[in-house]
Amino acid sequence: MKILGILGSHQEHGLNAQLLAEVLDNVDSGVETETVYLENYDITPHKYHEKNLVLDELAEKMLESDVWVIAAPTYFRELSGVMKNFFDCMRPKLVYFKENGDTIPGQFKDKHYLSLTSCYVSPLENFVTGVTDESLKTIDRVMSAGGVIKIGEIVLPGTFGMKTIPYNKKKLCKKYAKKISVRKRKDDSTVKRYIQLFFMIAVMALITMGIQVPLKTWIGTGFWLNYVSFTIIFFVLLACILHFVTFVKHRRR
Numbered sequence: 543m544k545i546l547g548i549l550g551s552h553q554e555h556g557l558n559a560q561l562l563a564e565v566l567d568n569v570d571s572g573v574e575t576e577t578v579y580l581e582n583y584d585i586t587p588h589k590y591h592e593k594n595l596v597l598d599e600l601a602e603k604m605l606e607s608d609v610w611v612i613a614a615p616t617y618f619r620e621l622s623g624v625m626k627n628f629f630d631c632m633r634p635k636l637v638y639f640k641e642n643g644d645t646i647p648g649q650f651k652d653k654h655y656l657s658l659t660s661c662y663v664s665p666l667e668n669f670v671t672g673v674t675d676e677s678l679k680t681i682d683r684v685m686s687a688g689g690v691i692k693i694g695e696i697v698l699p700g701t702f703g704m705k706t707i708p709y710n711k712k713k714l715c716k717k718y719a720k721k722i723s724v725r726k727r728k729d730d731s732t733v734k735r736y737i738q739l740f741f742m743i744a745v746m747a748l749i750t751m752g753i754q755v756p757l758k759t760w761i762g763t764g765f766w767l768n769y770v771s772f773t774i775i776f777f778v779l780l781a782c783i784l785h786f787v788t789f790v791k792h793r794r795r
């Protein structure tokens with residue numbers, strides 16, 4: 543089992559590097575680790591009919607690893623350019639093209655990844671405005687195109703003036719280190735998703751019926767009026783939850 547850390551920061555020993563090292567230093571014994579600092583590589587796009595030895599070397603490291611830890615700071619509310627350039631150049635190795643131009647996951651399909659990012663703004667501001675969301679979304683978009691499965695996210699806000707990562711983040715890094723040390727099946731979240739769905743529906747039905755109780759004085763006890771009010775209230779709650787899990791699902795603190 544091997545875990546590859548990919549660091550896309552301007553600083554080789556900055557906070558993202560520290561988060562990444564904290565994860566990799568705490569993986570189970572027997573798990574091999576390696577870190578690539580992207581700034582040390584001359585990463586350029588793949589030109590047709592020309593060999594690109596740098597991309598070949600990096601792809602080889604990615605292929606021989608089971609889990610990738612992708613660490614990149616948030617610059618201008620986006621993923622750092624170094625990491626974005628790496629993803630852009632790697633595209634031909636991440637996806638296969640169909641004849642109609644659509645892409646399908648390539649050679650890295652079913653590998654796993656953990657994302658790390660950081661930003662200057664405070665934990666409260668990041669919680670409210672989601673400055674780090676775009677960085678995490680870009681990583682997810684690229685990984686999902688390549689069929690790579692997500693394990694989790696670590697976010698470090700409030701980095702202005704910070705020299706070393708705080709204790710609570712070290713603890714979180716250690717927790718993820720244990721999690722990524724275990725070889726994963728292709729995608730083992732199916733049962734978890736069904737359990738979440740069950741509880742979501744149970745809670746929404748309870749809230750809907752709770753809202754219906756005071757409405758009974760206006761709508762009476764007729765079957766069809768109760769059915770219509772249940773459907774409308776349930777739909778509004780479902781739309782809110784789906785919006786939340788689709789757009790606001792990223793860790794912000």
Ligand SMILES: Cc1cc2nc3c(=O)[nH]c(=O)nc-3n(C[C@H](O)[C@H](O)[C@H](O)COP(=O)(O)O)c2cc1C
Pocket residue numbers: 551552553555556557558559615616617618619620660661662663673701
């Ligand atoms: C070019 C650049 C742009 C940045 N843009 C933002 C930003 O939009 N919002 C923010 O909160 N922090 C921003 N930052 C701060 C970085 O996210 C912060 O310095 C990061 O924690 C540094 O990580 P490192 O120590 O791994 O380099 C920016 C930093 C740089 C260098």
